[in-house]
Amino acid sequence: MRIQALTDKLREERTLSDAEFEELFAILSQGASGPCADQVRICNDIPQAVCSPEEAVLYGAARQVREEYYGKDVYLRGLIEFTNYCRNDCRYCGIRRSNRNAERYRLSKEQILDCCAQGYALGFRTFVLQGGEDLSYTDEKICDIVSSIRSLYPDCAITLSIGEKTRESYKAYKDAGADRYLLRQETSSPAHYRYLHPEELTIENRKRCLADLKDLGYQVGCGIMVGSPEQTLSNVIEDLRYMRDFGPHMVGVGPFIPHRDTPFRDEKPGTLKDTLHLLAVIRLMLPGVLLPATTALGTIHPVGRELGLLAGANVIMPNLSPVNVRGKYLLYDGKICTGDEAASCRSCMDRRIERAGYRTALVRGDCAGFAAE
Numbered sequence: 001m002r003i004q005a006l007t008d009k010l011r012e013e014r015t016l017s018d019a020e021f022e023e024l025f026a027i028l029s030q031g032a033s034g035p036c037a038d039q040v041r042i043c044n045d046i047p048q049a050v051c052s053p054e055e056a057v058l059y060g061a062a063r064q065v066r067e068e069y070y071g072k073d074v075y076l077r078g079l080i081e082f083t084n085y086c087r088n089d090c091r092y093c094g095i096r097r098s099n100r101n102a103e104r105y106r107l108s109k110e111q112i113l114d115c116c117a118q119g120y121a122l123g124f125r126t127f128v129l130q131g132g133e134d135l136s137y138t139d140e141k142i143c144d145i146v147s148s149i150r151s152l153y154p155d156c157a158i159t160l161s162i163g164e165k166t167r168e169s170y171k172a173y174k175d176a177g178a179d180r181y182l183l184r185q186e187t188s189s190p191a192h193y194r195y196l197h198p199e200e201l202t203i204e205n206r207k208r209c210l211a212d213l214k215d216l217g218y219q220v221g222c223g224i225m226v227g228s229p230e231q232t233l234s235n236v237i238e239d240l241r242y243m244r245d246f247g248p249h250m251v252g253v254g255p256f257i258p259h260r261d262t263p264f265r266d267e268k269p270g271t272l273k274d275t276l277h278l279l280a281v282i283r284l285m286l287p288g289v290l291l292p293a294t295t296a297l298g299t300i301h302p303v304g305r306e307l308g309l310l311a312g313a314n315v316i317m318p319n320l321s322p323v324n325v326r327g328k329y330l331l332y333d334g335k336i337c338t339g340d341e342a343a344s345c346r347s348c349m350d351r352r353i354e355r356a357g358y359r360t361a362l363v364r365g366d367c368a369g370f371a372a373e
């Protein structure tokens with residue numbers, strides 16, 4: 001079976017030639033749309049967890065590899081979306097600065113610390129502070145928030161996801177106690193990047209930020225949108241090559257979902273299948289990477305996150321933001337989990353993880369093999 005040979009090669013050599021990647025994705029997409037009679041069940045407790053025999057080979061290998069590194073553990077990250085103000089105008093994003101319909105909010109330091117306290121009591125040992133590029137949170141304020149969390153919760157990891165900054169700013173956050181940083185490049189191709197972003201943002205600066213973060217000792221997450229407007233297979237292969245060369249500790253991969261107040265409102269969303277294929281390929285290519293089954297995946301399919309775990313993902317990021325602001329942090333339409341209290345999110349997530357055959361691990365959940373300096 002050709003899929004077996006390609007999967008084995010990817011697992012052993014951690015890369016394929018462009019022609020082999022093209023062949024792999026062609027086989028997977030043909031299998032994914034093939035006759036139902038061929039379908040293989042990959043999880044007894046989830047009726048929707050069926051796929052083509054070709055996909056079953058790839059997903060099976062991805063699960064084996066994730067289990068070699070992480071066993072059955074799934075790490076939880078408590079996501080605190082602390083501001084939806086942003087100075088940027090990315091064409092796909094619901095909180096872009098030119099969206100006059102977005103109801104803006106900011107959380108105070110006290111509100112952020114309340115979210116952490118609630119999360120800590122629920123067992124979270126990583127807090128992710130995420131926001132638009134909101135200049136009202138100066139470096140001084142960010143450092144104050146980070147160092148307060150660091151001193152209150154020395155056993156927790158602190159992740160920042162607040163966009164492009166100078167090396168000096170990244171260093172200041174690191175010195176204040178931040179451990180990890182998420183900055184998806186969204187696409188590695190300069191032309192495609194130009195299409196998705198406003199003039200003032202460049203892929204060169206995005207990559208400079210990622211390189212600085214890694215150099216400063218952060219665990220760094222990059223990532224892409226699957227099925228974004230004008231994305232081609234060669235863009236995706238270029239993304240895979242960038243990730244392989246860069247060596248991230250985390251990779252965020254979720255489907256593009258249009259937002260009604262953006263120029264991409266009428267574009268088609270990315271698909272579940274394409275996202276799952278890519279998750280599995282990334283697991284084989286970067287075996288120890290932290291790989292979230294994203295909320296966007298759960299938004300396009302009722303058990304999307306469970307299917308993500310079955311394709312090699314090992315992280316879930318439940319929302320710890322106050323319920324009254326969750327519905328305002330809408331990067332895309334239809335986002336799930338905007339109404340549930342953190343406690344019910346946590347137990348919902350435990351059930352979902354268990355049904356997929358895994359278990360929630362209430363630990364920091366660092367990248368396998370990462371040794372902080």
Ligand code: SF4
Binds near residue numbers: 087088095097132
């Ligand atoms: S994607 Fe990020 S940087 Fe771009 S507009 Fe949205 S929040 Fe701002």
